[in-house]
Amino acid sequence: MKLRRSQSTQLKNRLSGTLRSWLPILQSSLEELEELLQKYESENPYMQVQSGFEEQFSAKFTHKVLYQSDNSSTTEAIEAKTIQNLSLYEKLNEQINAPLFPTPKSIDIAYAIIEEISDEGYFTGDINEIAKKVKAEPYQVESIRQRFSYLDPPGVGSVNATEAMLFQLRQSGVEEPIYSLVSDMLQDLQNLSKFKNSSNYEEALKVIRSFKNPPALDNMEDSPPVIPDLIIVEKSNGIEVQMNDLFYPDIIIEDCSLDHEFVKKKIKEARDLIDALQMRKATLYKIGLMIVEFQYDFFQGGDIKPMKLKDIAQEFDHNPSTISRAIANKYLACERGIFPMKTFFTTGIDEEVSNAVIKKFIADAIASEDKNKPLSDQKLLDMIEAKFGVKMVRRTITKYRKQMKIGGSSERKRFYQLA
Incomplete structure (x- = not known):
């Protein structure tokens, strides 16, 4: 025992x-x-x-x-690779100097702005909060942020896709009258059709298509x-x-x-x-x-x-x-x-249909939609209820679409027109 x-x-x-x-x-x-x-x-x-x-x-x-072993035969190659692949933030920090940022105060503000820039290159901070942090006026912070339009990568520091393209336009080297037309088109993307009669419309459209979105696309790290x-x-x-x-x-x-x-x-x-x-x-x-x-x-x-x-x-x-x-x-x-x-x-919509299936259906339907007449959330709902025999509400379709980071029908239509 x-x-x-x-x-x-x-x-x-x-x-x-x-x-x-x-x-x-x-x-x-x-x-x-x-x-x-x-x-x-x-x-x-x-x-x-x-x-x-x-x-x-x-x-x-x-x-x-x-993994790369650290020995003398590979040191130069590693250093070269490191130099060639500076992160977005390292690249921005290297550019915070004169003539764009000639004073200690402008440099402090610029560094504070960099801290609020996302991996995609967008400014996501609050101008007023930064102003308090660096003991400056909000208009001074905004003035410094506007100078980011001359940094590399072009478009960095912008608050949204439209401003990112306007920032890129400043560095594009495009001359008048194309420059003004592109600027007007970017500020009225919802009504691009009204510019179609312009003799320079196609050329302006070509300039817009050349812009990167998001602005830091080339600097974003590959997913492992x-x-x-x-x-x-x-x-x-x-x-x-x-x-x-x-x-x-x-x-x-x-x-x-x-x-x-x-x-x-x-x-x-x-x-x-x-x-x-x-x-x-x-x-x-x-x-x-x-x-x-x-x-x-x-x-x-x-x-x-x-x-x-x-x-x-x-x-x-x-x-x-x-x-x-x-x-x-x-x-x-x-x-x-x-x-x-x-x-x-x-989770299940019913015993046989999961929300993953619904999301896939939405994504596939939008991928093959008529570019001149994108599918509304109500139309997507009608298609889902007809195909799967389930009852849902439109706000659920909207929620799923947003979870997949897909824009609404009017937003998609504007981008289709650009493309």
Whole structure:
């Protein structure tokens, strides 16, 4: 009996240690996982984290190198790449000097404005707040912001797309009478048709089409390539779920024969991490199986169906919050592309139609709409109700469209006219 109790206690302690490690490991994305394990490694001299992540990644994704060793043969190449790829903010900071910004006050204001410029190059701050911050008048701040129209990239510091194009016009080198016509057209984009009789209309339109929108488009960083945790493979006998083991780190426990409490403790912690890593894999694998079961039609070319976190939580006997952690920042790859795992958990319009399906229908309909007569939200609603046999309200269509960052019909029509 004593031996059995001792074994039970050891197993309970082992499981509690594993579970403590499991949740942080489960919640980490595949890219973050190695970094997390390396923190454990730094505190444990008897474990080593080994990963073929960089090697495998550079082999599979040759278009983007994530890691470069720092040695003498590559230093110049790295420096050259760094110089060529200054961030938007580094580029702007380098330009804050005379003659555009000749005084310390103008420089202070310019730097404060840069802090309020988005990655897209738009000014998103408040002139009055900046004025208070730098102890200046609002008109002085606005005057300095207008000088940004002469900085690179052209259009940076503008408050919206129209002003961005007006800023770009100032640097375009376009001469009169085209310059004035372009300026008038930009300030009245809603009524472009009234300019069609101008002899320089087509040339002015060509100038407008040359402007970049958003202004910092060329300086925006590429999104890092996504590495999926799960791979869905279609085979002749069905669909198979595979773990993307290729990019998983391995934990190596150092061989040590020292009979010391500290050593025993650290080796136990390393073993708990190995168990937690296996639990992560097992949990995601089971979730993958459930996704395939619930969303089988999607992997055969159909639509995503309504599916809730609690559907899987009940099957796992877990809390929905645990499932939410498990799918956060995780991706699934299949023949149709790479998808965030949360994509497959959607609320339902009814039992057969999910909001993801409705959004896709809206996006597809707008992509193929008549450019001279864009679809209104009411028309989209009528089409959805006819196709799917569901009842909805127009404001829901408007909400979905805005969530997908798609403009209204009148806004789209103006841009179609420009294009």
